[in-house]
Amino acid sequence: MGGILETAMLICFGCSWPINLVKNYKCRSAKGMSLPFILLLMVGYIAGISAKFILGVNVHNAYVLVVYLLNLAMVTANLFVYFRNCALDRKAELCAEPEADDTAMDLMAASVAEQIQQRSKERTRTLRPKAAGNAAVLDYIQWGKTIEE
Numbered sequence: 747m748g749g750i751l752e753t754a755m756l757i758c759f760g761c762s763w764p765i766n767l768v769k770n771y772k773c774r775s776a777k778g779m780s781l782p783f784i785l786l787l788m789v790g791y792i793a794g795i796s797a798k799f800i801l802g803v804n805v806h807n808a809y810v811l812v813v814y815l816l817n818l819a820m821v822t823a824n825l826f827v828y829f830r831n832c833a834l835d836r837k838a839e840l841c842a843e844p845e846a847d848d849t850a851m852d853l854m855a856a857s858v859a860e861q862i863q864q865r866s867k868e869r870t871r872t873l874r875p876k877a878a879g880n881a882a883v884l885d886y887i888q889w890g891k892t893i894e895e
Contacts, residue, residue, distance in 0.1 A: 749806065749807050749809075749810050752810055753809060753810050753813055756814060756817055757813060759817055760813060760816055760817045763817060763821060764820060766824060767820060767823055767824050767827060770824060770827045770828070770831065771830075773831070774831060774834050775831055775834065775835055776828055776831035776832045776834075776835055777835070779824075779827075779828050781828060784821060784824055784825050784828060785825075787821045788818065788821050788822065791814055791818040791821060794814050795811065795814045795815065795818065798810060798811045798814065
């Protein structure tokens with residue numbers, strides 16, 4: 747009876763690990779994950795597997811060992827996803843924009859914005875013909891002249 751209850755507990759844990767694994771993989775961030783927690787779980791499953799071997803594996807408790815091994819495989823996969831997500835977090839930090847408190851960068855951006863606005867005011871617009879017979883249209887077609895806005 748004890749083996750059946752232990753197996754039921756392991757199956758309940760075993761059902762949650764694939765869900766957690768998929769969630770962590772899709773999340774692409776290690777911010778919600780804990781390396782010590784994952785390692786502690788692995789040590790616990792290894793201890794359970796070791797206990798089964800010490801007590802002796804037989805036909806009556808072999809199914810418990812199989813469930814322990816499946817759970818350990820899921821937690822190990824979670825460990826690999828953790829390291830993958832840590833690498834993605836580091837990559838995202840390298841690609842992040844600089845801090846907003848950089849006053850020199852702010853001043854340069856404001857200067858560039860002013861220059862763009864000033865140049866757009868100084869530009870002239872090329873006359874586009876709107877009606878036939880217009881004298882300005884003829885100048886546009888023949889000489890490519892422009893007029894100020």
